[in-house]
Amino acid sequence: MTTHSKIRCSLRRFGLVGGIAIAAVFAGPTSAHKDPVKQEQLKIYQEVFMEEVRKGDLLFHGDQKMAEQLGVADDLSKTGMACAMCHPMASDTHPQSFPKFQAQIAKFATLRDMINWCIEKPNQGVKIDPESEAMKALEAYITWSNTGSVLQPGKF
Amino acid sequence: MSDELDRIRREMHSVLQPEGARPDDSLKITRRTFIHGSLLFGAATVSQAFAWWPLLNTLDIAHAAETPFKFAWISDTHLYPRSLNTRFVDKVVRAAQEVQAMDPPADFLIFGGDLAQLGKIEELELGVDLLKEVKIPKHYIPGEHDWYLDMGKKWGELFGQPNWTFDHKGVRFIGLDTVSRGPDYWTAKNMTPEERMGHMATLDGTVAGPWAGVGRDQLDWMEKTLADWDKQRPVVIFSHNPLYEYYPPWNFWVRDWREVHEVLKPYAKVTNIHGHVHQVLYNEIGTLRSIGMLATSWPWPYAPEGLPKLTKPMIRVDPGDPYDGVGWSKIDVAANDQLETEYIMWGRKEVFVQSPEDHDKHVSEVIRPRIADNMWPF
Numbered sequence: 001m002t003t004h005s006k007i008r009c010s011l012r013r014f015g016l017v018g019g020i021a022i023a024a025v026f027a028g029p030t031s032a033h034k035d036p037v038k039q040e041q042l043k044i045y046q047e048v049f050m051e052e053v054r055k056g057d058l059l060f061h062g063d064q065k066m067a068e069q070l071g072v073a074d075d076l077s078k079t080g081m082a083c084a085m086c087h088p089m090a091s092d093t094h095p096q097s098f099p100k101f102q103a104q105i106a107k108f109a110t111l112r113d114m115i116n117w118c119i120e121k122p123n124q125g126v127k128i129d130p131e132s133e134a135m136k137a138l139e140a141y142i143t144w145s146n147t148g149s150v151l152q153p154g155k156f
Numbered sequence: 157m158s159d160e161l162d163r164i165r166r167e168m169h170s171v172l173q174p175e176g177a178r179p180d181d182s183l184k185i186t187r188r189t190f191i192h193g194s195l196l197f198g199a200a201t202v203s204q205a206f207a208w209w210p211l212l213n214t215l216d217i218a219h220a221a222e223t224p225f226k227f228a229w230i231s232d233t234h235l236y237p238r239s240l241n242t243r244f245v246d247k248v249v250r251a252a253q254e255v256q257a258m259d260p261p262a263d264f265l266i267f268g269g270d271l272a273q274l275g276k277i278e279e280l281e282l283g284v285d286l287l288k289e290v291k292i293p294k295h296y297i298p299g300e301h302d303w304y305l306d307m308g309k310k311w312g313e314l315f316g317q318p319n320w321t322f323d324h325k326g327v328r329f330i331g332l333d334t335v336s337r338g339p340d341y342w343t344a345k346n347m348t349p350e351e352r353m354g355h356m357a358t359l360d361g362t363v364a365g366p367w368a369g370v371g372r373d374q375l376d377w378m379e380k381t382l383a384d385w386d387k388q389r390p391v392v393i394f395s396h397n398p399l400y401e402y403y404p405p406w407n408f409w410v411r412d413w414r415e416v417h418e419v420l421k422p423y424a425k426v427t428n429i430h431g432h433v434h435q436v437l438y439n440e441i442g443t444l445r446s447i448g449m450l451a452t453s454w455p456w457p458y459a460p461e462g463l464p465k466l467t468k469p470m471i472r473v474d475p476g477d478p479y480d481g482v483g484w485s486k487i488d489v490a491a492n493d494q495l496e497t498e499y500i501m502w503g504r505k506e507v508f509v510q511s512p513e514d515h516d517k518h519v520s521e522v523i524r525p526r527i528a529d530n531m532w533p534f
């Protein structure tokens with residue numbers, strides 16, 4: 001309400017010329033190519049995200065087929081352990097606390113650094129490419145599962 | 157979920173916790189840390205002794221017993237074949253050696269379930285082999301990881317009846333099977349035994365559903381078993397799962413816990429010792445107290461909700477140390493009416509949190525159930 005009346009106010013102050021200029025802005029230039037976001041687009045974006053979450057969920061829970069599909073079957077674990085065995089529902093992963101000084105690695109670390117540390121140490125596996133789809137999928141699942149958590153970067 | 161839990165807790169409180177009801181009013185719970193004699197009068201080197209005998213944290217619980225004795229608890233070893241994972245093997249070896257080295261010796265060992273990781277014959281037999289180091293009598297109850305590959309066939313061959321009872325020096329001991337009565341989620345889906353086991357072995361899986369339960373038949377058996385027992389004399393019940401509602405999505409409960417409490421209500425001194433949760437837990441409901449034991453394999457984080465208020469939480473674990481947050485337990489039944497539980501946590505001098513930052517829930521965390529295995533709407 002307030003905004004609306006303010007706009008009307010300023011229109012009156014600028015008078016006729018101002019009024020025309022503003023109308024032109026509202027219409028946009030003839031070469032404009034941007035459309036407002038559509039529901040179908042949002043649905044696709046969300047589907048892309050949830051597909052990565054689903055893949056990450058499977059990797060996180062030791063699904064061999066998904067690990068093969070993403071080329072990390074020989075890397076993620078050599079002990080039979082899967083991430084979810086210590087982190088059910090991705091609890092205790094604390095993605096909201098990164099980046100931070102990570103005591104185990106003794107350096108300032110991102111979530112991806114910590115994922116690789118877990119693969120290498122407890123799982124006795126082989127670090128994966130931080131830019132790989134497998135890593136992004138793991139990150140997607142961990143952060144999705146912690147959706148309700150409040151950002152606390154740097155927190156121990 | 158939270159509202160439902162709240163409702164259930166209120167109901168539980170009104171039904172089972174009438175004004176003033178506590179587990180045996182002579183009981184008290186204290187925590188103390190003591191240093192084992194070998195440290196005080198240090199032979200060898202301190203570091204050697206330290207590695208062998210960690211400082212012990214204890215819960216003191218009073219009970220009436222005729223003569224003092226000790227028993228030991230090991231559970232949740234989750235053994236894989238030796239070729240795949242030697243860490244878990246090493247920890248069972250260590251626990252078995254420490255139990256065997258107890259002086260004075262324990263009267264018996266309780267194995268609280270989840271001997272194997274995927275229920276394989278090879279895994280169960282490896283467990284039997286490793287525990288041969290322990291020469292005192294051994295009593296086993298099953299965990300879900302032991303059961304759902306062949307529906308308890310191999311487990312039964314090795315250990316016999318999954319529920320049992322015996323009396324020892326004035327205490328009635330009961331072992332319960334809380335794992336074998338899961339709802340059938342596999343037949344309609346034509347699952348292989350391995351697939352069935354896989355879902356069961358996933359703590360946060362959604363397919364196996366509320367599998368933990370005692371069952372009407374076993375409740376009746378327990379009622380009969382206790383019928384001739386003096387209601388003022390101590391009862392100790394071993395179960396894989398806790399006998400109250402902590403966090404159902406991880407089966408940190410038995411679904412018929414209300415019925416369990418109905419059966420146990422007349423008895424004044426009941427202690428439940430359970431595994432499955434891989435964490436320090438303490439709770440009281442009416443006259444029953446529950447103590448959750450450590451795994452030897454790995455620790456679980458506390459559940460996102462429902463941690464009993466009476467639990468003094470265990471310390472946040474270092475994921476880089478396979479010996480942290482895990483271990484075994486000694487239980488002392490003393491002549492001066494005490495039942496004392498000692499958590500032997502290998503990686504720690506202090507088992508319990510010492511500051512807010514020591515708590516695994518210190519970082520505020522809101523999590524949600526997984527989605528990728530959602531194939532069966534329970």
Ligand SMILES: [Fe+2]
Nearest residue numbers: 232270299432
């Ligand atoms: Fe377990």
Ligand SMILES: [Fe+2]
Nearest residue numbers: 270299300432
């Ligand atoms: Fe279990």
